[in-house]
Amino acid sequence: MDVACLRGLSFSSPIPHFPRPPSRLRRCSRRSPLLACQADTLIAGSRKERSSRAVKVDKGADTLDLQSWLVREGLPPCKVVLNERPSHDGKVRPIHYIAASEDLQAGDVAFSVPNSLVVTLERVLGNETVAELLTTNKLSELACLALYLMYEKKQGKESFWYPFIRELDRQRGRGQLAVESPLLWSETELAYLDGSPTRDEVREREEGIRREYDELDTVWFMAGSLFKQYPYDIPTVAFPFEIFKQAFVAVQSCVVHLQKVSLARRFALVPLGPPLLAYKSNCKAMLTAVDDAVQLVVDRPYKAGESIVVWCGPQPNSRLLINYGFVDEDNPHDRISIEISLNTEDPQYQEKRLVAQRNGKLAVQVFNVYVGREKEAVLDMLPFLRLGYVSDHAEMQSVISSQGPICPVSPCMERAVLDQLLGYFEARLAGYPTTLCEDEAMLADGNLDPKKHVALRLLRSEKKMLSACCDATVQLIDQLPDHTVSPCPAPFAPQFN
Numbered sequence: 001m002d003v004a005c006l007r008g009l010s011f012s013s014p015i016p017h018f019p020r021p022p023s024r025l026r027r028c029s030r031r032s033p034l035l036a037c038q039a040d041t042l043i044a045g046s047r048k049e050r051s052s053r054a055v056k057v058d059k060g061a062d063t064l065d066l067q068s069w070l071v072r073e074g075l076p077p078c079k080v081v082l083n084e085r086p087s088h089d090g091k092v093r094p095i096h097y098i099a100a101s102e103d104l105q106a107g108d109v110a111f112s113v114p115n116s117l118v119v120t121l122e123r124v125l126g127n128e129t130v131a132e133l134l135t136t137n138k139l140s141e142l143a144c145l146a147l148y149l150m151y152e153k154k155q156g157k158e159s160f161w162y163p164f165i166r167e168l169d170r171q172r173g174r175g176q177l178a179v180e181s182p183l184l185w186s187e188t189e190l191a192y193l194d195g196s197p198t199r200d201e202v203r204e205r206e207e208g209i210r211r212e213y214d215e216l217d218t219v220w221f222m223a224g225s226l227f228k229q230y231p232y233d234i235p236t237v238a239f240p241f242e243i244f245k246q247a248f249v250a251v252q253s254c255v256v257h258l259q260k261v262s263l264a265r266r267f268a269l270v271p272l273g274p275p276l277l278a279y280k281s282n283c284k285a286m287l288t289a290v291d292d293a294v295q296l297v298v299d300r301p302y303k304a305g306e307s308i309v310v311w312c313g314p315q316p317n318s319r320l321l322i323n324y325g326f327v328d329e330d331n332p333h334d335r336i337s338i339e340i341s342l343n344t345e346d347p348q349y350q351e352k353r354l355v356a357q358r359n360g361k362l363a364v365q366v367f368n369v370y371v372g373r374e375k376e377a378v379l380d381m382l383p384f385l386r387l388g389y390v391s392d393h394a395e396m397q398s399v400i401s402s403q404g405p406i407c408p409v410s411p412c413m414e415r416a417v418l419d420q421l422l423g424y425f426e427a428r429l430a431g432y433p434t435t436l437c438e439d440e441a442m443l444a445d446g447n448l449d450p451k452k453h454v455a456l457r458l459l460r461s462e463k464k465m466l467s468a469c470c471d472a473t474v475q476l477i478d479q480l481p482d483h484t485v486s487p488c489p490a491p492f493a494p495q496f497n
Contacts, residue, residue: 064163066271079101081098106298110308112293124148142267149247150239167276171250184249197336280312286311316336317458335368335369338369349363361384369465374465374469389417389493418480420493
């Protein structure tokens, strides 16, 4: 199935019928102590709830917008409204976003969504013990929530959650830049990320989603109270992997991590939450669980009509792109990672490993380079690199007996260490198909493909940090007292991975 044709939860696309599995796989063959969970414990999907609300859903849900549906189902008066902004692609419907319906001041409650309108594993599975068991074994909360929404999607307008699901379908897993996560990009589009470690991270995330998919039937067999109501096949028969991946990405883009709640409630789908709310890295406002609701208290003043933002957590831009499809150029948490390892062929490897551990480092150490703090990161790497360059046995014994990360530093060793570090930064920059100047020129093009645009913004942020690391290293080289000294030979120098 063509991934380019499948977006978000693919709610507008019919789900193909697949033959029913052999009788030994049917739900009547389940034998699990967890079947004691009763179907009427489910708030979102119980038979009791369906019978009491079915008439309302059939008569009006298909004509109500999300906010009107929420108000009908008990949403208290709020100070927000759903607006829309055009999509980059004229063939795609505009995306919605949450805006202030009136002037707001910092500390105002923008909205408060009752728990009866919030989807959590505790509500989906009807039993907190089952929810914790599933998510601490092989399946994540996101996989369970995605599976639940896929089955609810098949209920169509009979689902209590139909207006919410329809809104997720409209958003199609797009972030505030109207771009999907790279997990849904084509191979050609993924080439926009060439040179960046993010491309490999996308592959690793997709492999993780595949592993989750392979374990989906575990939920179906264990959580009998949930799936008794669905006259469909087991998950891996009812849903192809591509459908599940899109549902997973859609849930990933809108799930909220609640604090100070039970494990089964920590990940929640809030109808007025992301992706309708815009994420901002330097924002302090968060969706929080209070009493019987999830509410948003704004951290800044807003004029009526302004888009409301919430904090997305301390995530680098690479993760923001994979999770939500956007890059925040004002992100104070942006970073790149550099992995350096001691040479395992070094005869003094074990001694060096112990010295590294004594100073809070591992034999294979990841150094994070944060934006604006590149020189600090370079200085943090130097003691580890110097340790790797120690070759004389007597010097090594001196290091072992000393306190702290102090290594004998000769002029030739320091030059070798700095040369290796500078060479690494320059090699990483050379690994990108374009230069920083070329990226700036392309970003100035107003007609640039949206996915290429957001990819270039990510690459530009990475290159700026690497360039700053180069500059900091060159400054250290310029400060060496004698530039005629040649770098020391280092047969067992540390390795950049």
